[in-house]
Amino acid sequence: MSQPWEPGDTRGPLMGGRGGRGQRGLGPVIQTLNVPSGDSVPQLRHQSPGVTTAVPVPTPHGATAAPHPTATTDCVPTAPLTPSPVCCCVSPQALCSVSPQDLAVPNTGWSAAMCEQFQRLLRRAADGSWRRIPSYRRGLDYLPEVVQMAVGVVTRPGPRLFLRSVDEEGAGFEYAIFLHASGHRTQCLCQLGPYLEGHHGFAHGGAIATLIDSTVGTCALAVAKASVMTAKLSISYLAPVPVGAVVVADSRMERHEGRKIFLSCHVRDTKRDTLYAEATGEDMWCCGDGAGDTETIPQNCASG
Numbered sequence: 001m002s003q004p005w006e007p008g009d010t011r012g013p014l015m016g017g018r019g020g021r022g023q024r025g026l027g028p029v030i031q032t033l034n035v036p037s038g039d040s041v042p043q044l045r046h047q048s049p050g051v052t053t054a055v056p057v058p059t060p061h062g063a064t065a066a067p068h069p070t071a072t073t074d075c076v077p078t079a080p081l082t083p084s085p086v087c088c089c090v091s092p093q094a095l096c097s098v099s100p101q102d103l104a105v106p107n108t109g110w111s112a113a114m115c116e117q118f119q120r121l122l123r124r125a126a127d128g129s130w131r132r133i134p135s136y137r138r139g140l141d142y143l144p145e146v147v148q149m150a151v152g153v154v155t156r157p158g159p160r161l162f163l164r165s166v167d168e169e170g171a172g173f174e175y176a177i178f179l180h181a182s183g184h185r186t187q188c189l190c191q192l193g194p195y196l197e198g199h200h201g202f203a204h205g206g207a208i209a210t211l212i213d214s215t216v217g218t219c220a221l222a223v224a225k226a227s228v229m230t231a232k233l234s235i236s237y238l239a240p241v242p243v244g245a246v247v248v249a250d251s252r253m254e255r256h257e258g259r260k261i262f263l264s265c266h267v268r269d270t271k272r273d274t275l276y277a278e279a280t281g282e283d284m285w286c287c288g289d290g291a292g293d294t295e296t297i298p299q300n301c302a303s304g
């Protein structure tokens, strides 16, 4: 299996240094939840040291999306990007009104295999059967339409999402989650970077668990349209995942009872030759009494 970096490969995050996301320190305050629709890819950022440029890229429908503003290009801070000692929730970018940066798009840390699979999944999504879910650094901006239903309009920055805790492109989790039109299935295309290594050359089991939990959790969120918590996760690790490998975690709802949503997840290579892990999970939505079938799952726990 090909690795995204080789020693001396200047594409790699270990050579590229920090700040590949175009931001350092804390991210911008989220002013709006109007994010790009799930099936368009707003930008592919090309990078040279110290410069991040938004360039248009083709959408899956063949149109060319306008460059999406980034904090780096449109919101250049005038102070060093270090967290404020007074309030950890305010950054130099906080006054900017840019939209949050969608990170579920190609960057310089994505391997050719990752880009190829991403394009394949975008093509598959073009008929509306799937859609790409934008992904942001902060959890509350994640799956915004679902979160908004669960907790109302978000007016402050959410906590930083664990999977987006590594800024260096390609070093940690690089991923894009696709949601099936049924709302009961998610697929996460993921490249596991070198900071996720456990045994030499292989991804840490906790990283695999994180990938699975996030894919399953996103599926549960989409089903419940409300806040959910993972109550149980059982994983069988069947084969080690090489660092740098591109995998697909495929999760679906199996059934639900009351507040519990039962889900399954399989992690495979992109050719489906290797089953790396299989898992079952139970997520519980965190308000209301629950219900016996999908139709009666509370659509808005905040008001129901």
Ligand SMILES: CCCCCCCCCCCC(=O)SCCNC(=O)CCNC(=O)[C@H](O)C(C)(C)COP(=O)(O)OP(=O)(O)OC[C@H]1O[C@@H](n2cnc3c(N)ncnc32)[C@H](O)[C@@H]1OP(=O)(O)O
Binding pocket: 139, 140, 142, 147, 213, 214, 215, 217, 218, 221, 227, 228, 229, 230, 231, 232, 282, 284, 286
């Ligand atoms: C926002 C953007 C995000 C954006 C991110 C989106 C994707 C990322 C998803 C990440 C998900 C996570 O990592 S979540 C973080 C990891 N998970 C957690 O921290 C959960 C910790 N556990 C809890 O908070 C709690 O135990 C809950 C919520 C799971 C359940 O507590 P509860 O609501 O008080 O329920 P309780 O009354 O005790 O029990 C109700 C019924 O459920 C059963 N039950 C209770 N707990 C469990 C359990 N762990 N496993 C099985 N069954 C259980 C009880 O036996 C009982 O059955 P009966 O008597 O009725 O038959």
